[in-house]
Amino acid sequence: MQALTSPVTDDIETEYRAIEATLLETARGRWFLAEHGRRARRLDSALLEDAIRRLQGSLREPPALLGQLKAEIEVVRSQMAETRAALLARPTMDESVLPTHAMLKAAEDIHDIAWSLQANPFDPQGCEQIARNAGKLYAMSQSQAAQSNRVVAAASALETSANKLEGVLESILHELQVDEAD
Numbered sequence: 001m002q003a004l005t006s007p008v009t010d011d012i013e014t015e016y017r018a019i020e021a022t023l024l025e026t027a028r029g030r031w032f033l034a035e036h037g038r039r040a041r042r043l044d045s046a047l048l049e050d051a052i053r054r055l056q057g058s059l060r061e062p063p064a065l066l067g068q069l070k071a072e073i074e075v076v077r078s079q080m081a082e083t084r085a086a087l088l089a090r091p092t093m094d095e096s097v098l099p100t101h102a103m104l105k106a107a108e109d110i111h112d113i114a115w116s117l118q119a120n121p122f123d124p125q126g127c128e129q130i131a132r133n134a135g136k137l138y139a140m141s142q143s144q145a146a147q148s149n150r151v152v153a154a155a156s157a158l159e160t161s162a163n164k165l166e167g168v169l170e171s172i173l174h175e176l177q178v179d180e181a182d
Helices: 007-024 027-060 064-088 099-119 124-181
Strands: none
Touching: 007 027, 064 124, 099 124
């Protein structure tokens, strides 16, 4: 592929070189070129200093990562508040009866009735008691399962929150290491 050169750029370069050669012929011309070079360097230096000053200012401002960290911390805070509310929520069942104790009592009653039925060939009242206690056990086990699900959900939310906090801590530690290196 050929390099694109236009006659205009060639003319400009030729004209520039001719003016430069003319200025270099006299002491005043050489002074002018030297002064022009100093001023151009000063202007370049001023532009560089301004760019450096702006970079330093941007480094002093909080980086975008801090905004992300703030957002993640707010999410964790709301998740923990929801989890706390869920854990502190009162169950809908009668709290005077501990479900585990009541389930054990119902199981013992069924066991006792079953042993007493072995002695009698047919006891309609005993069968009714077994059915009643089996129903109680079923209802209590459902209540216990609901509470277990609530606890599992709370534990999962806490684990998610802990993982997010771990990520936040890693980011903060990384930023601290970067700041210390500077």
